[in-house]
Amino acid sequence: MGLNFRFAVASDLHIAVPNTISDQAHRSHLVEFSIPAFELVLEHLGKLDIDFLLLPGDLTQDGEIENHTWLSKKLAELPYPVYVVPGNHDVPVELALENLIGLADFPNYYHHYGYADRHKLYYTDQAFPGVRIIGLNSNQFYPSGKQEYMGGLEPQQLEWLKQVLTDAKKELVIVMVHHNVIEHLPDQYHNPLSRRYMLENRYSLLDILQSAGVRLIFTGHLHVQDIAEYQGIYEITTGSLVSYPHPYRIIDFTTDASGQQCLKIETHRVNSLPNFPNLSDISREWIADRSFRFMFKFLTNPPLNLSPEVAEKLAPSLRYFWADIAGGDAVFDFPDFPPHTRRYFQSFSSTKNIDNNAKLVWQ
16 A cells, blocks of 8 residues: 655744844844744644644744744644754854754754754654655854854765665655755855855765655755755755745645655645734735845846946846745746846746646656
């Protein structure tokens, strides 16, 4: 009998209890909605027969002890297993401070959610017979203790992964890691503004997964809805619950009589909350209102390298560009832009229309 199960994914929750919310002028995360949005998602999931929930990092606003404590207690109330991994916001410092956890502290808060071994920052667990979850830590720190710009997996973790996959040859393996492994934006790995969302040694991981026949990676961090593929491996990255369009995914895995396997992905959105019936509109405008600085930098940096004068003229036309990227399945064309610049933005267009709702099939 083939595998048939259902699970959910919610990413970049950025949980912030009210007294921890920082009022930064340029913050793009609507963290004041983090708890009500997550509770609404859990209310929906409670009506479904799901087998487990994946949370691919950035669980908290900025690694605050209070926020990790709140979330770990909330997860303990759920009737299904939950698996988490640390995001860059969860462990912004290597060594704990008065109100922030350190990197090594993370498993202590989530030992019921994958981290049975509190001494390791990565884990494997059999969700049920035939299905194995692997959670990886992609946070790196310089010798100074400062968090590194890009994500990465140290050699010891990669060697451990090889052994786990050797022992799991007959199981369906689902890998979860915070940083992106496959590019979700054109030339994402080399763009100075988007490479920080990626795994520095991504090909080392992809080679290991490909050799073991692993097909599924779940990530977050980028705050966009996107599905990317690399030589038979699919990476499903899920947008943030605290930024437009406030998405989460419900996924059904089925196997037919011939052994064909199918992953049916369905996206849901938190469009409104009790006191904010137009949450989706608010958050879209929130991103748009903060877009000029980012788009100006985007235009003047490689690969476009436009002059400040040209960038200043074009940036207002890109007011909703990042919101549309975040929503997934967007098509772009700016006919008034210079030809080279127009072609560049066209390259961000979705071609397969699978970022939100998809059926991925393999034998």
